Amino acid sequence: MSIDKSDFNGIYEELIELLGLEVTIKIHEYFKGQQVNFPIKLHSKAYVMKELQGKSVGDSKELAKKLGYTENWIRKLLKKIERGNDNEGDSRKFQSKSN
Template sequence: MKEVYINMNPNEIESEYLNGVYNEIANTLGIEAAITIYSTYRGQQITFPVNFFTTEFISSRIVAEYDGKNIRQLATKYGYSEKWIRKMIKEHKDKAG
């Protein structure tokens, strides 16, 4: 079934006309983004992970930035515990040799 917005000019659509989360998306990202998200994902349940980056990426950054004594700073910077940072460094050292 076609939706009414398909034939509407996005400039004529106000965010308060939109239902639920589409209103929030339009207020945050704009009407065009809300339309794109609606068109792509309508009817689906979407869960956004708490962490933006993969564990592999964060581990590689930690190993690259580790200077032998900055575990606390890395933990604060990346939002992980010092114990987890130490574990990532140890795993890297174990793999390296």
């Protein structure tokens, strides 16, 4: 007897279409009975910050598109990183002068 995706309940039918039967069964076995919510944003803030290291505000449009965030938010993070790097440089200068 052949199994058709229409033999499965709601979301499982969609998952079979998207991921295949085998993966859908694994997801069911692992998460059955639980409610699962997927965040809108795929990447963590730590990952985004790592990706932004060494980048400039001029790259914000491309980075926003790549990372799935608004250009404004990316620009703010880039400025925060720049300020942090400036502060680190200042503190190193201060430490070397006091020694």
